[in-house]
Amino acid sequence: MAPVAVKALCESSLIFIKHADLKKQIKVANTLDLAVEWIEADERRLKQMLVNLLSNAVKFTPDGGEIELIVAGDAANKTVSLTVRDTGIGIAPADMARLFKSFVQLDSGLSRRYEGSGLGLALVARMAEMHGGSVSAASEPGKGSRFTIVLPWSETMQTFSGASTDQRNQANPIGLNRSAQPIAEINAQSTHILIAEDNEANIVTLATYLQAKGYRLTLARHGGEALELARAECPALILMDLQMPVLDGLEATRRLRADSNPQLAHVPIIALTALAMPGDRERSLTAGANEYLSKPVNLKNLVALIQQLIEDAPGTKHAVV
């Protein structure tokens, strides 16, 4: 447990659903209570909880809908609530009670269309309990749902929130051994990586680790999106899953190598695959990838490889983390 900068936490969680506004025209809003600058939490777990609720909201919200992440402090009751509100399909009253039980899914018709919504919520509830908090849900079928995580907000954290950086460093209320600096400030000048991957669990694992290492990330869910985002944002490096819908990683890699923009034609690409087949490495390298890794990826090795490729890239002027 350590002080977590709430604004940066929200921003780094919302990155995971940025594709929703590109692909489903879902409006994503973030409403912050400015009094709540800091809360005490296990940052990685708390982010997993938020990403889980946000991803669910995207899954159940039709095109053109709205999703809002709302943070509100209650100083008197010493709690902070983090709410994910959506304008999705909602949940029938009969299903509400079962919602947070492991492996429970809503009616079978729904679970076929929206697979895997059961276990995630049970984990969110468990993690909230481990923080001394709770999760609740409210919903109106056809109108939308609200999921709210309530966490303790100690007087120490309330004071910490109001204090200047100098005061915070002096007070060091719970014996911090690291400077509690908002992630966003670090990310501003850090290396930009595009992750092209269609599996949400892999995205969360990769993105959480790389964000913690200070990288700035963009996420693409298929090869077509990867091309679009690479052209729009010119990342310093691309992690390219091979098996993806719409356009697979091999084809996306070939098209990048053929791009008229020399920066894209030479951007370092690491190909990743879960179903390592004989010949995958050769096919990846022939398509134009610089390196090939089979999943599960050793994250430390991945970061070492990323740094090596960025430093080796011809004529790069990218800041190195």
Ligand code: MN
């Ligand atoms: Mn895949």
